[in-house]
Every structure is written in C-alpha cells, then in structure tokens.
Amino acid sequence: STSFDYIIIGGGTAGLVLANRLSSDSNISVAVIEAGDSVFNNPNVTSVTVFGLSLGSSIDWSYISRPQKYTGNRTLTYNAGKALGGTSTINGMTYLRAEKVQIDAWEKLGNEGWNWEGLWPYYLKKEAFQHPTEVQTENGATFESEAHGFNGAVAVGWSKYLMGQNMSDILRQTSEALGYHANSDANDGSMSGFTTWPLTLNATTNIREDAARAYYYPISGSRPNLCLFLNTTATRIVWEDSSKDSIMHARGVEVITPTNSTETLYTTGEVIISAGSIRSPALLETSGVGNPAVLEKFGIDPVIPLLGVGANLQDQPNIVISYSSPVNWTGYPSFVTYLTAKDLFGADFDSISRSVHSNISRYAATVTADLGSANETTISNQERLLKLQADLIFNSNSTVPLAELLWAPGPFSISSAFWNLLPFSRGSVHIGASDPMVEPSIDANFFQLPIDEYVQAAAAHRLRQLFKTPPLSTYVTSELAPSFTIVPEGADYGDGSWEQWIKAGYSTNQHPVSTCAMMGKELGGVVDSEGRVYGSGNVRVVDASVIPMQVSGHLSATVYALAEKMAERILSDRGRGVR
Numbered sequence: 001s002t003s004f005d006y007i008i009i010g011g012g013t014a015g016l017v018l019a020n021r022l023s024s025d026s027n028i029s030v031a032v033i034e035a036g037d038s039v040f041n042n043p044n045v046t047s048v049t050v051f052g053l054s055l056g057s058s059i060d061w062s063y064i065s066r067p068q069k070y071t072g073n074r075t076l077t078y079n080a081g082k083a084l085g086g087t088s089t090i091n092g093m094t095y096l097r098a099e100k101v102q103i104d105a106w107e108k109l110g111n112e113g114w115n116w117e118g119l120w121p122y123y124l125k126k127e128a129f130q131h132p133t134e135v136q137t138e139n140g141a142t143f144e145s146e147a148h149g150f151n152g153a154v155a156v157g158w159s160k161y162l163m164g165q166n167m168s169d170i171l172r173q174t175s176e177a178l179g180y181h182a183n184s185d186a187n188d189g190s191m192s193g194f195t196t197w198p199l200t201l202n203a204t205t206n207i208r209e210d211a212a213r214a215y216y217y218p219i220s221g222s223r224p225n226l227c228l229f230l231n232t233t234a235t236r237i238v239w240e241d242s243s244k245d246s247i248m249h250a251r252g253v254e255v256i257t258p259t260n261s262t263e264t265l266y267t268t269g270e271v272i273i274s275a276g277s278i279r280s281p282a283l284l285e286t287s288g289v290g291n292p293a294v295l296e297k298f299g300i301d302p303v304i305p306l307l308g309v310g311a312n313l314q315d316q317p318n319i320v321i322s323y324s325s326p327v328n329w330t331g332y333p334s335f336v337t338y339l340t341a342k343d344l345f346g347a348d349f350d351s352i353s354r355s356v357h358s359n360i361s362r363y364a365a366t367v368t369a370d371l372g373s374a375n376e377t378t379i380s381n382q383e384r385l386l387k388l389q390a391d392l393i394f395n396s397n398s399t400v401p402l403a404e405l406l407w408a409p410g411p412f413s414i415s416s417a418f419w420n421l422l423p424f425s426r427g428s429v430h431i432g433a434s435d436p437m438v439e440p441s442i443d444a445n446f447f448q449l450p451i452d453e454y455v456q457a458a459a460a461h462r463l464r465q466l467f468k469t470p471p472l473s474t475y476v477t478s479e480l481a482p483s484f485t486i487v488p489e490g491a492d493y494g495d496g497s498w499e500q501w502i503k504a505g506y507s508t509n510q511h512p513v514s515t516c517a518m519m520g521k522e523l524g525g526v527v528d529s530e531g532r533v534y535g536s537g538n539v540r541v542v543d544a545s546v547i548p549m550q551v552s553g554h555l556s557a558t559v560y561a562l563a564e565k566m567a568e569r570i571l572s573d574r575g576r577g578v579r
C-alpha cells in the first residue's frame, strides 16, 4: 500500500519514538521515510570507546554553515546523522536532561502542559537505567534512583571504560574548592555543580544505544502495519487542492526513491516531520510553508504563510582549553562542571545582570535586523523571548547552568571543552535553493551580542582558575591552548584576547534548536503545543526543532521525552477522531 494513517519524515531520534508508539496499534498504518540506511552493524556506530568515529563519514550530513559575520566570516561544520536512528547514531551519548525551570518556561510561551512536571513522566517512561558497577561507582558514577526510569526503551548507563585513576575525585574536589558543589545526579532537574554523567549505551552488551536500537529493531519484522522506506528522501508535502476553512491538509509526501524516481506516498491521516532542526524547517519551506519573503526568493508559492519557519535558531559555541600532564589518562571521561551566571561572574554578577536587563531592547533590535526579512519577527516579540531567557539566567536565585565545562583528560593532557549554554544570539535555517536536495543555509549568528562573548570568556577564566587549584593543579604542567602568549595569564572575561582566541577557534556545539519553535504564533512560533503546524490540519513537527528555548542539558534525552509525550497526544487525538 502507498497510503498510510501516518507518514513520518525522518527515522531519527524523535521519528522512531513516534513510529514505535503509533504502530503499537495494529490498526494504524505508519510509514517512516529515512534518507539514510540502517547502521545496525556499523562499528563506528556501535562502538562506545571514543566519541566521533562517524563524523565526516557517509552517515553524517556534514552541512557547512553560512560565513559567520561576527567571527571573521568563518564557516562551521554542522554534523547530523543520516541513518536509521538519526543523530543518535553519531552523537556523544551524553545523557543529561535540562534544568527544571527551563522546561517550565515552555509553558510561558503558550504551551499548556509543557512544564517540568508534565515532561517528567516521559523522561522516566523512555529510560532503561542501568545501575553502575562497583568499579564504576569507585570511578565516580553517582545517581539518585528517583530520578530514573527502569523499564523504558532507551538503555542508559556508564561506560565500561569510565576513566579511573581517581580523576572523578580530582575534578570533584577541585570544583568544590572553588565553591561548585558535587551533584549526585544532574538528571533530576537541578543540574549545577560537578557530576559524572551516564551515557545512552547498553552497559551489558557494550554497544551504543541509538533510537533504532531502542525503538525500531526490537519491533522490526513483527509489525506489518509499520513500513520503513530507507535511502528515501522526502522532498515536499503534497497538499489537498483546496480548503474550505483556510486550513491546509496534506495529502501525502513526495519522495525520491533509492532508484532516483519521484513518487508520492499518501496519507489518510497525518504527516509528521521529524527531520531534525536543520531539515525540518527546510522541508516546510519546500512545501510552501514559511515566510513568503523567503519562499518567493526561490519561486515557491506560499501555501501557508508562516513567518517563524527557520527563524529562531539557537546554538552554542564550543572551544577547548588544554594543559599538558605528566600522566597518561586512559578511558572514557564523563565528568562535567556546570556553572551558573553567579559562578561565572562572581562579584560582577549584579552589574552584568543589570546590564543584560537594560540592554534587552537593543539585543532584540539586533536580532530582528539580522534576521533580515522585516516580517520574520518583531522587536517586541524578540524582547519578550529574550527577557524570559534573561530572567531565568540572571536572577539572583538562579540555579540555571549558563556554562558547561566538559572535562576531557587524555594521554598526557587534561583538556576541557566548554560552552556558553544559553547564548542570546539568534540565527536561522532556510532553504538555499528551490531544489529540496540542495542543503539548507544555516546561519547561527554566533557572537551576535557581546554578552555571549563575555559568558564564553568568563567560562574560560573560571577554567583557568580550576586548573590552578589543587588537586587538579598538581596534575598539570603548562597550558597548551590557548597558552599565556595568546591570552595573558590573569586575563579576566573582559580582556579582548579571550574574544580574539574564542572567535578564531570556536566550533558549533551541535545543539541547534528552535527552528520550528513550539510557541504562540504571535511570538514567531511554527507549531502549537500539540506539534501542529499553524494553518495546517494534519501536519506536525516533532523533533529538536520544536524546542522553543535552548536547554542546559544535552538534547537527546529531552528529544526522546518530547517525542514520547507527543506520541501519546497524537494517539489520543486519533481516539477522539480529531483530524
């Protein structure tokens, strides 16, 4: 059959959750369209020894961004999984959710029921937590049972190779010496401090847990109502000819098959786009949903004018500080120190906070101007969004982590990758051509606003303090990057040499969100709180692109939970006959 109740575009992290849950009812037919192949036996995917084996390979879309105008027109590589399982097949497996108030903020953007309490059952539902072994506990693995689910689909645990050599104690004691407390479980909605995080892996088989292993392979072959189209690329939604009530309905999805022919899969129910933060907005645009100013540039007739499509991109800049060490550190490090704005700015917190709040209108004006097309957003909408973010981070009781220091000891060196978790800069993802096979144009506008530089520099400054503090200081010899020649010893966050070094060397942290934001349409939202595209009757988006504001965790845990919650919603709509 080429007609289905649900067509899911993208068999990735979110898409496979939906595929599994929707097809659990044998009366519901589900098609999954995935551009990539199965990678069940790909050793670069299954291996849990080191991060990054698949990056740049054939299962990575490896997009190149637009030149970043605030950082010398550098272009950046955006990795994204092109495989059954999507980006969960290539990611770093870090399993860290979000700070409670960040999810609560989603509700303030017009999403009833989207708060920490509402998402919590789904964080637990999807998880199959595995207790650490004695050795892993000795090496620093800690957790709180109440924060975990034990019967879900996604295996979560610690690596068999979790770094020992007392590294967890060294980093914990050093963090504590500077006032950053030990956090026994950062997955309970309270993330700040030092912790040893678990990974999405099967600790028994020692294999990466990706979305396909968790949600697809266990049911493949046993559900004739679930049809998977691999190596098949969706190019556009096919719409019903006319609409009585100005609400557009999808009739199907046009695809390019593995033999390069163009065909259409039809639906009697819904189309769900789960193509990720970079491809989902592009798919809407090639289907005529988006800002008319963008669509018309490429000769696409607007079917649903929707100004927010692709317009609210938020991502994080990542760079590494490195020290030489006399020790050959071995194993998989999974240690992190999360710092709040107060941790970062110390005595300057009050003045920075005042400055951010008094500059919100200026930030909004810059963001709006950079988004280019006058109609894409309005200054007052941006002000409201940026103010909400500022209130979360820069209030004197805030526990929201603003910077992540991810420790990476290795052979004769100790490094830390670090990033501003919540930049105020905003960018976009739009189509770069009318041809859906041409890669989208990604522009995160990194360091659009000076506050983002200060946060990144303050994290660097705090890291240097940590490297100077015992016991960590006794295990390092000299600074390799950036080095005191490039950034003088003692330079504080306002020192221009930090800015120069950071802007010349940062990369994306690969956490793009919000390009099809779930929020009020008047704020620039693309989908409502049920994932439905505004102006459409039967098209939803469910993936990282709907996350309306960046979170301090890594994304996959939240994407899985979000997809679980949406799946339940979709099934309940079906039960009530809602189309």
Ligand SMILES: Cc1cc2nc3c(=O)[nH]c(=O)nc-3n(C[C@H](O)[C@H](O)[C@H](O)COP(=O)(O)OP(=O)(O)OC[C@H]3O[C@@H](n4cnc5c(N)ncnc54)[C@H](O)[C@@H]3O)c2cc1C
Residues within 6 Å of the ligand: 009, 010, 011, 012, 013, 014, 015, 033, 034, 035, 036, 078, 079, 080, 081, 082, 083, 084, 085, 086, 087, 088, 090, 091, 092, 093, 094, 095, 096, 232, 233, 234, 235, 274, 275, 276, 277, 279, 283, 510, 511, 542, 543, 544, 545, 554, 555, 556, 557, 559
């Ligand atoms: C290098 C890297 C490291 C990361 N590390 C971590 C980490 O350690 N921990 C963590 O929690 N998160 C991490 N993340 C982020 C996290 O993995 C992603 O945010 C999350 O997996 C995204 O899920 P998604 O469902 O939105 O998209 P995806 O999982 O990317 O799924 C989208 C799917 O759609 C398919 N697709 C796209 N376009 C089409 C089309 N037109 N037709 C058909 N199919 C299409 C893609 O091939 C893909 O399979 C990392 C991300 C990257 C890139």
